[in-house]
Amino acid sequence: MAELQTPDDLIVPEIVALILAGRGMAPEQMAAFLYPDYTRDAGDPMLLTDMEKAVDRITRAAGAGERVVVYGDYDIDGITASAVLIEGLRALGIEAESYIPDRFEEGYGINQGALAQLKERGVDLVISVDCGITSVDEAAWAREHGLDLVITDHHAVPEVLPEAVAVINPKRPGDAYPFKELAGVGVAFKLVQALQAATDKPAAGQEKWLLDLVALGTICDVVPLVGENRMLASYGLRVLRRTRRVGLRALAEVGGVNIGRITAYDVGFVLGPRMNAAGRLEHAAQSVELVMTSDPVRARTIAQELDNLNHQRRSEQARILAAAEMRAAEFEADPVLVLADPDWSHGIVGIVASKLAEKLGKPVLLAQDLGEHIKGSARSIPGFNMVEALRSQAELLSRFGGHFFAAGYTFPAGNLEALRTGLNDWHRISMDGAGQTVNRLEAELAWPDLAPVDEALVETFELMEPFGNSNPRPVVGLGGLHVASVRPVGSDGKHLSLKLGDAGGRTLSVIGFGLAQRYDKLRVNQTVSVRGYLNKNEFQGKTSVQMVLSELDYE
Numbered sequence: 001m002a003e004l005q006t007p008d009d010l011i012v013p014e015i016v017a018l019i020l021a022g023r024g025m026a027p028e029q030m031a032a033f034l035y036p037d038y039t040r041d042a043g044d045p046m047l048l049t050d051m052e053k054a055v056d057r058i059t060r061a062a063g064a065g066e067r068v069v070v071y072g073d074y075d076i077d078g079i080t081a082s083a084v085l086i087e088g089l090r091a092l093g094i095e096a097e098s099y100i101p102d103r104f105e106e107g108y109g110i111n112q113g114a115l116a117q118l119k120e121r122g123v124d125l126v127i128s129v130d131c132g133i134t135s136v137d138e139a140a141w142a143r144e145h146g147l148d149l150v151i152t153d154h155h156a157v158p159e160v161l162p163e164a165v166a167v168i169n170p171k172r173p174g175d176a177y178p179f180k181e182l183a184g185v186g187v188a189f190k191l192v193q194a195l196q197a198a199t200d201k202p203a204a205g206q207e208k209w210l211l212d213l214v215a216l217g218t219i220c221d222v223v224p225l226v227g228e229n230r231m232l233a234s235y236g237l238r239v240l241r242r243t244r245r246v247g248l249r250a251l252a253e254v255g256g257v258n259i260g261r262i263t264a265y266d267v268g269f270v271l272g273p274r275m276n277a278a279g280r281l282e283h284a285a286q287s288v289e290l291v292m293t294s295d296p297v298r299a300r301t302i303a304q305e306l307d308n309l310n311h312q313r314r315s316e317q318a319r320i321l322a323a324a325e326m327r328a329a330e331f332e333a334d335p336v337l338v339l340a341d342p343d344w345s346h347g348i349v350g351i352v353a354s355k356l357a358e359k360l361g362k363p364v365l366l367a368q369d370l371g372e373h374i375k376g377s378a379r380s381i382p383g384f385n386m387v388e389a390l391r392s393q394a395e396l397l398s399r400f401g402g403h404f405f406a407a408g409y410t411f412p413a414g415n416l417e418a419l420r421t422g423l424n425d426w427h428r429i430s431m432d433g434a435g436q437t438v439n440r441l442e443a444e445l446a447w448p449d450l451a452p453v454d455e456a457l458v459e460t461f462e463l464m465e466p467f468g469n470s471n472p473r474p475v476v477g478l479g480g481l482h483v484a485s486v487r488p489v490g491s492d493g494k495h496l497s498l499k500l501g502d503a504g505g506r507t508l509s510v511i512g513f514g515l516a517q518r519y520d521k522l523r524v525n526q527t528v529s530v531r532g533y534l535n536k537n538e539f540q541g542k543t544s545v546q547m548v549l550s551e552l553d554y555e
Contacts, residue, residue, distance in 0.1 A: 010035050013460050019444050019474050020464075033230070034463050038208070041231035045194035047176040050166035054150045054191060055198050057125065057165050062092040062199075066124035071099045071110060072288075073130040073184065074279035076272050079287045080217035081129035081152075081188040084210050086292070088192030091202040099126075100284045103347055107375070108408050109401070110135040110149075119147045126150070127191075130184025132164075133157055134401050139164045152187045154223075155401050156387040179228040185217030186232060211236035212243045213291060215466075219264050220272035222405070224470035233466045237262065247290035250303035251275070264466035277309035280347035281316075313348065320344045321352045324366060328356065331420075335427045336389075338420040340367040340374050350377030350406070357381055363389070363427070369413060373398065378407045384431065393422045443477025443531050450478065450506040458534050458545055473533035475550065478508070483526045483554075488516040496549065500528065509537065512549035519552055528554040 010031040012020075020030050032040070045051055061068055068089060072082035082098050089096040101107065101114060109131045115138060118126060125148045128135075132151035139162030142149045149164040157171050168187060170177040182190070189210060196207055215236020218229050225233055241260050243249065248271070252259040255270040262271075278286040290302040327339050337360065344352075349366035357364040357379040363386060367376020380386040386407045390400045396419050400409035411419060447453075453476075467473045478500075484507060485499040496512035496519055510530060512519065522528075531551040536543050 036231035036234045045190040048168050049172050049175045051194050054166035055194050061125050062094050068094050068096045068125045069099050069123050071126050071128045074100050074103050074284035076275045077184040077217040077221040078130035080213040081185040083291045084213050085188045098288050110138045112141050129188045136162045154184050154187050181224045183218045183221040183223045185214050189214050212240040219267045222469045225468035226470050246296045247299040250299040254303045254307040274306040274310045277313045281309050316348050334424050336423045337364045340369045342369045344368050346375045353379040374413050375410045380405045392426045444475045446477035448480050449502040477531045479529035483524050486522050509546040510549050526554050
């Protein structure tokens with residue numbers, strides 16, 4: 001496939017065109033994918049069902065000086081969505097407040113107790129972000145008690161919708177909005193755009209300063225980075241690199257990230273975990289304050305607190321992972337792993353479930369046994385819709401919700417065995433008897449030596465940034481290499497460091513995170529083939545190409 005050039009003189013390099021074609025993309029789609037455009041790629045927010053109703057209710061609240069609360073989820077998508085909408089409302093003159101439930105005391109989503117408290121405080125309008133689509137009973141309570149509710153969400157839509165002033169979710173049946181995979185923060189941003197179109201506030205173009213938060217929530221919620229999401233993440237990273245938010249600058253500093261060169265990887269693996277740590281261990285209000293404060297001293301204090309919480313989270317995560325791996329061996333034959341333990345915090349189990357699902361190649365549900373009920377998180381694999389699986393067992397669950405790949409749930413403690421049996425039976429039926437899936441990364445590009453590997457190649461791949469769900473880094477396969485050096489690295493010796501060479505005298509540094517034990521038989525001079533992705537490694541002022549290892553084969 002030759003290099004493509006569009007009528008707009010946009011270049012699609014041949015090697016990138018090969019990768020995109022291999023992923024099923026037509027040649028006429030490639031330039032638009034590689035070069036996102038804010039005007040072209042942003043859908044009309046008024047196409048979202050009930051958007052006109054929401055705009056009308058909010059503008060009436062602005063005119064009447066009503067009290068408005070933005071009710072968000074406690075993860076980073078909900079945190080960023082809360083801040084985006086609050087800033088959009090303040091542009092209208094509404095001094096909106098944030099309300100995020102306590103994960104441990106209140107749980108996920110809108111709860112009646114919180115609504116009653118807000119009503120007692122004189123709140124007139126509650127707008128949810130990143131939650132509420134399943135809150136049928138809570139919406140009924142609000143309506144009966146004269147509390148207006150606007151719901152914005154992006155999670156899977158149940159058969160019965162809440163009766164609210166407006167219910168905005170691109171996944172609603174019959175919804176005309178062309179892009180269905182917005183994150184919660186993306187839906188909140190569409191509401192801000194709709195309000196801007198109706199009121200001219202904020203001034204045209206000023207809404208783009210919100211895109212740093214939109215990128216954070218979109219990337220960290222692991223929604224597909226294609227279509228409008230790719231545009232929002234791409235533009236948002238540009239804004240983030242020159243963000244006005246002292247809190248994000250402070251968080252990048254404590255995380256060791258150069259914010260002027262921040263990437264999607266830094267957002268997903270440095271900033272995101274620190275912002276999420278508050279909601280996992282204490283209260284997400286800290287993270288909301290971080291992104292909205294204008295006080296650099298306060299910003300630095302919160303950033304350091306979040307960094308400390310993240311260290312605690314990682315320690316707790318490692319403990320739960322070790323215990324869950326031992327327990328998983330008891331259920332090795334189960335195509336769906338379902339585990340619960342009183343000592344596993346439900347604020348942490350989602351991350352552990354994700355790691356186990358990736359390692360075992362099967363759907364994983366991990367939960368905390370809280371006595372009368374069990375509460376946890378689920379992570380899935382390609383081909384297995386976790387929300388549909390939970391829906392098949394709805395009679396056993398008190399509540400549930402989420403995405404294809406991730407969900408949360410609560411159920412009576414006595415239903416654990418029935419849920420395990422039901423989910424495994426449903427898997428066998430829905431997957432046509434297919435058993436455990438073994439994850440093996442196949443190369444998209446393969447070469448017999450290191451000749452093509454240089455900085456120019458990596459820079460060509462960078463045209464495909466930001467990488468993430470549905471747009472992974474290109475997987476490169478290299479063969480005919482010999483091991484020049486091999487050693488475990490890291491404070492716990494879990495990572496694998498290699499130097500590989502080819503017959504032409506070229507060398508490549510390779511790092512395998514968490515792979516030292518897996519390849520502990522590897523020795524110098526062995527011939528190997530490797531698969532992974534390439535990036536630039538900067539050390540002591542020098543830049544070199546390295547591979548992040550995914551798979552290694554040797555005799």
